[in-house]
Amino acid sequence: MSGHPEWVWFDGEIVPWERATVHVSTATVLRGANVFEGVRAYWNSDERELYIFRNDEHLRRLRNSAKIMRMAIPWSPEELTRAQVEVLRANRYEGPVWFRLSLYVGEGEGRTFPPAEARIGGFILPRLSPHGEEVTAGVDTCISTWTRIADTNVPPRVKAGANYHQARLASVEARLNGYTGQPILLNERGKVSEGPGACFAMVRDGVLVTPPITSNILESITRETILELARDVLKMPVQEREIDRTELYIADEAFFCGTGAEITPINSVDHYPVGTGKPGPVTHRLQETYFGVAEGRVAQYRRWLTPVYGGVKAAARG
Ligand SMILES: Cc1ncc(COP(=O)(O)O)c(C=O)c1O
Missing domain, CATH: 3.20.10.10 (D-amino Acid Aminotransferase, subunit A, domain 2)
Structure with a gap:
């Protein structure tokens, strides 16, 4: 298991790990001005599929957190779902993953920005994450x-x-x-x-x-x-x-x-x-x-899962 992912989704693009950086003068660095979700995707070895668990509920809570914090999210839930799928695919994960989906205030120190003026950035930072002992x-x-x-x-x-x-x-x-x-x-x-x-x-x-x-x-x-x-x-x-x-x-x-x-x-x-x-x-x-x-083994609850590879078997993906 590598220490960090090869690819990160950062401000709307998939970028190499090294390029996913924010400036030291931003409110997220200085005051922790960000909201986030910790999400898991579970690997189903029979289907060779990775399933994001309860994606809709995580995105709803993220919207609620941002609303209370008066942060306007520049991406729709569909765009954020696509971003998650893309970054997990880019890293070619075939095992259980935990990822952080963060929205951050990307403005500098010295002013309290009215919501409409604050630049909100975002990133998705994944890693392989088997069960802890x-x-x-x-x-x-x-x-x-x-x-x-x-x-x-x-x-x-x-x-x-x-x-x-x-x-x-x-x-x-x-x-x-x-x-x-x-x-x-x-x-x-x-x-x-x-x-x-x-x-x-x-x-x-x-x-x-x-x-x-x-x-x-x-x-x-x-x-x-x-x-x-x-x-x-x-x-x-x-x-x-x-x-x-x-x-x-x-x-x-x-x-x-x-x-x-x-x-x-x-x-x-x-x-x-x-x-x-x-x-x-x-x-x-x-x-x-x-x-x-x-892991998608109970039919009645498959509605809670979002497939990452869309049923394309890993072997066929090459
Ligand atoms: C403070 C706190 N409470 C509860 C939870 C559990 O929330 P969830 O089940 O949505 O991950 C978390 C995160 O996992 C947390 O950070």
Whole structure:
């Protein structure tokens, strides 16, 4: 696996990696003024096809983030979809891919640009990304000493680069304190919010429970997916409700969910084992179901997939 892609989509064109650069004086560099999506494309080895997972939902959330940030997107959803397909094809990927689709403020320092005057650029930066080891093994986590950002100041509903300043503080602290996974943040009301890069869910007495979208979380696409799969495929009850910290210590199972984290089991929180201290049966079933759906192996959910190679078998592509 190479360290970086050969090709990047940058401001409307496919360019070699070296040419995808922005100036140091732009608001995106100086203040993190950008919104983005982290998206996965899953490889179906039988069909030799790469499927972008829930492309429409990612593009809708990107539009919502840009709207709240008063950024006008210079590309239509169709153009952005075409750009994604083209850059994945250009890199000739035949394996699971994660990519970042970013829109950035490409103007300089010193002025707050009215929306109509701010130049918005964009890029798509892909890389091969097989499952991390923690998806199988699970992680040990903790409650962070940092409080989750809030809708009243830095809204977590907006997927903005600058939000990840907090992610860095919280994740690095957890790592220095010896935890293997990202931490769990509480919100300003002291209720469980999410991880700095993934949502949180737990199983208690056969019910899948996750905080509501008003708990200062990102409106996660994986969280929506998991809720639907738990309800409709696993036929289990689901609840979106506030969660107390101490419920984590007595949960039967817990996991992070997100595009990057996929479904990462949580083995312990603050050194309290979760259930048996190993990934549990519901988590396993959800993982199996989720990966089957994402790879295009479940007919009813193929509507969530956007094919990259359009059914042209890799072998025939040469
Ligand atoms: C802060 C945060 N919460 C939740 C998620 C999960 O969102 P999604 O499932 O849409 O990837 C992410 C990104 O993966 C994130 O960065």
